[in-house]
Amino acid sequence: MPAPKYEPIYKEIRNEILSGVYAFGDYLPSENEYTQKYGCTRNTIRRAIGLLSAEGLLLPQHGRGVQVIYSPETGKSLFTVGGIESFSEAASRNSLRVKTRVVGFEEVTADEKLSRKTGFDPGKELFHVQRIRMFGNKPIIFDENWFLKSEMPGLNEKIAAASIYRYLENELGMTITTSKRRVSAEKAIPEDIRYLALHGLDFVLVVTGQVFNSRGVMFEFTQSRHVPDQVCFIESAIRQKIS
Amino acid sequence: MPAPKYEPIYKEIRNEILSGVYAFGDYLPSENEYTQKYGCTRNTIRRAIGLLSAEGLLLPQHGRGVQVIYSPETGKSLFTVGGIESFSEAASRNSLRVKTRVVGFEEVTADEKLSRKTGFDPGKELFHVQRIRMFGNKPIIFDENWFLKSEMPGLNEKIAAASIYRYLENELGMTITTSKRRVSAEKAIPEDIRYLALHGLDFVLVVTGQVFNSRGVMFEFTQSRHVPDQVCFIESAIRQKIS
DNA sequence: ATAGTAGACTTGTTTATACAAGTCAATAGT
DNA sequence: ACTATTGACTTGTATAAACAAGTCTACTAT
Numbered sequence: 001m002p003a004p005k006y007e008p009i010y011k012e013i014r015n016e017i018l019s020g021v022y023a024f025g026d027y028l029p030s031e032n033e034y035t036q037k038y039g040c041t042r043n044t045i046r047r048a049i050g051l052l053s054a055e056g057l058l059l060p061q062h063g064r065g066v067q068v069i070y071s072p073e074t075g076k077s078l079f080t081v082g083g084i085e086s087f088s089e090a091a092s093r094n095s096l097r098v099k100t101r102v103v104g105f106e107e108v109t110a111d112e113k114l115s116r117k118t119g120f121d122p123g124k125e126l127f128h129v130q131r132i133r134m135f136g137n138k139p140i141i142f143d144e145n146w147f148l149k150s151e152m153p154g155l156n157e158k159i160a161a162a163s164i165y166r167y168l169e170n171e172l173g174m175t176i177t178t179s180k181r182r183v184s185a186e187k188a189i190p191e192d193i194r195y196l197a198l199h200g201l202d203f204v205l206v207v208t209g210q211v212f213n214s215r216g217v218m219f220e221f222t223q224s225r226h227v228p229d230q231v232c233f234i235e236s237a238i239r240q241k242i243s
Numbered sequence: 244m245p246a247p248k249y250e251p252i253y254k255e256i257r258n259e260i261l262s263g264v265y266a267f268g269d270y271l272p273s274e275n276e277y278t279q280k281y282g283c284t285r286n287t288i289r290r291a292i293g294l295l296s297a298e299g300l301l302l303p304q305h306g307r308g309v310q311v312i313y314s315p316e317t318g319k320s321l322f323t324v325g326g327i328e329s330f331s332e333a334a335s336r337n338s339l340r341v342k343t344r345v346v347g348f349e350e351v352t353a354d355e356k357l358s359r360k361t362g363f364d365p366g367k368e369l370f371h372v373q374r375i376r377m378f379g380n381k382p383i384i385f386d387e388n389w390f391l392k393s394e395m396p397g398l399n400e401k402i403a404a405a406s407i408y409r410y411l412e413n414e415l416g417m418t419i420t421t422s423k424r425r426v427s428a429e430k431a432i433p434e435d436i437r438y439l440a441l442h443g444l445d446f447v448l449v450v451t452g453q454v455f456n457s458r459g460v461m462f463e464f465t466q467s468r469h470v471p472d473q474v475c476f477i478e479s480a481i482r483q484k485i486s
Numbered sequence: 487a488t489a490g491t492a493g494a495c496t497t498g499t500t501t502a503t504a505c506a507a508g509t510c511a512a513t514a515g516t
Numbered sequence: 517a518c519t520a521t522t523g524a525c526t527t528g529t530a531t532a533a534a535c536a537a538g539t540c541t542a543c544t545a546t
Contacts (some may be wrong), residue, residue, distance in 0.1 A: 032495090042497095059459055063458070132489060212312060273526065273527085284500065305528065306525085307508075308527080494524100497539095498537075500534085504530085507529095
């Protein structure tokens with residue numbers, strides 16, 4: 001399965017935007033110019049531009065052109081909710097030295113209560129993984145995951161300490177397709193206080209999510225509890241016409 | 244400017260999903276069946292399905308079909324960050340009686356500090372609007388907006404108490420296209436404590452955002468401070484292939 | 487001089503077609 | 517009985533072409 005044609009185009013333009021080739025407010029070359037440059041049809045170009053617009057980097061303007069609305073200042077948040085990005089990916093994107101500490105690894109069976117919380121059916125066998133994410137020496141995230149055991153029987157503590165997503169994609173050949181996430185703020189629980197560098201704060205930013213694989217099986221439930229003053233999330237949205 | 248053909252299709256399918264015609268896990272009719280039903284090409288159908296997938300309602304599966312991954316339980320959050328939804332829209336979507344109280348309305352000029360916060364250039368004339376959003380009798384959101392005066396000279400307190408977006412779109416004919424949002428958790432400020440029903444909590448969930456109009460002009464900076472136990476946000480994401 | 491328009495751009499929508507590639511069940515061959 | 521393969525489905529990608537509609541400049545007629 002070769003990479004689709006729009007992907008390298010998407011990446012190249014994205015790279016140009018992030019690296020500052022175009023400043024905030026600049027207009028990209030027109031779609032027709034891009035078709036010549038990349039030797040493809042307008043549709044393919046529009047696909048790449050559409051992805052970048054959905055990310056909040058571009059703003060196409062009817063009759064005018066496509067404007068860059070990314071600026072390094074507003075764009076520099078540690079994590080992005082808009083895409084599914086693993087911790088180590090976000091870290092490498094920010095070129096930061098990071099460490100992961102596994103503080104809990106056990107097999108559990110979903111009971112009624114856990115089922116309501118995670119969405120896994122009662123009786124399902126799960127891996128329960130608790131990890132601390134550290135930037136430098138600062139523990140920033142308390143990550144709690146439940147994985148469906150049947151989808152990843154070989155998961156162990158060592159893999160959890162490295163990158164579970166890398167294991168899933170490279171070893172198991174699983175492709176992760178979609179995720180639904182919910183963001184909320186919650187009072188700190190004892191684990192937050194024990195593990196995170198809260199500096200006296202008594203609340204955390206919580207991101208929960210269900211992750212589906214390409215077969216439509218929900219195989220992961222995640223809860224990431226973040227130190228609130230260290231991280232924030234950026235997201236873009238396109239308004240739907242009302243009526 | 245007539246509505247595009249994919250829009251009513253998008254709306255009808257969306258409606259069917261939200262109203263429970265299809266349950267979580269069900270597969271939609273195939274794209275080819277839809278082309279017959281709606282008398283259009285596959286591209287148009289795919290557009291509608293693509294929008295719904297981006298919203299996290301559908302999960303297309305190569306070779307299989309398109310699965311519904313929306314369920315009323317996980318989907319019932321008051322507000323959605325994935326789309327640009329105004330307060331009154333979200334309220335009507337949840338069929339809730341809501342009230343808006345304007346607690347501040349003034350004209351200001353952006354100084355250096357406000358410029359850093361909002362992204363408006365220093366010297367720009369702005370409307371500064373502070374509003375409390377109430378569900379029933381519960382004050383849930385403290386909304387602070389800065390609007391670019393030059394884009395909406397006629398804004399006044401009365402309009403602010405109703406719906407500013409309705410004013411922009413219906414009266415001024417402005418179409419809102421894109422927004423970038425950031426979510427974080429912050430310690431409650433005196434206004435939060437004064438206005439919101441925090442019930443002893445000392446933190447809020449803060450959503451900030453810049454909103455652009457179709458001419459690429461940033462005309463609004465928003466900061467919504469939410470009672471954390473009352474609201475949460477749902478978001479969907481599609482994983483990009485790594486390298 | 488000024489208003490209006492024509493035309494050359496831009497992006498937005500839709501059709502039509504072809505092939506690639508994943509899924510799944512029925513069938514054929516052993 | 518079991519395996520392999522075929523074929524009919526599904527979604528994914530890409531091309532090509534046409535027209536709609538918004539923007540902006542330059543020219544034209546008054």
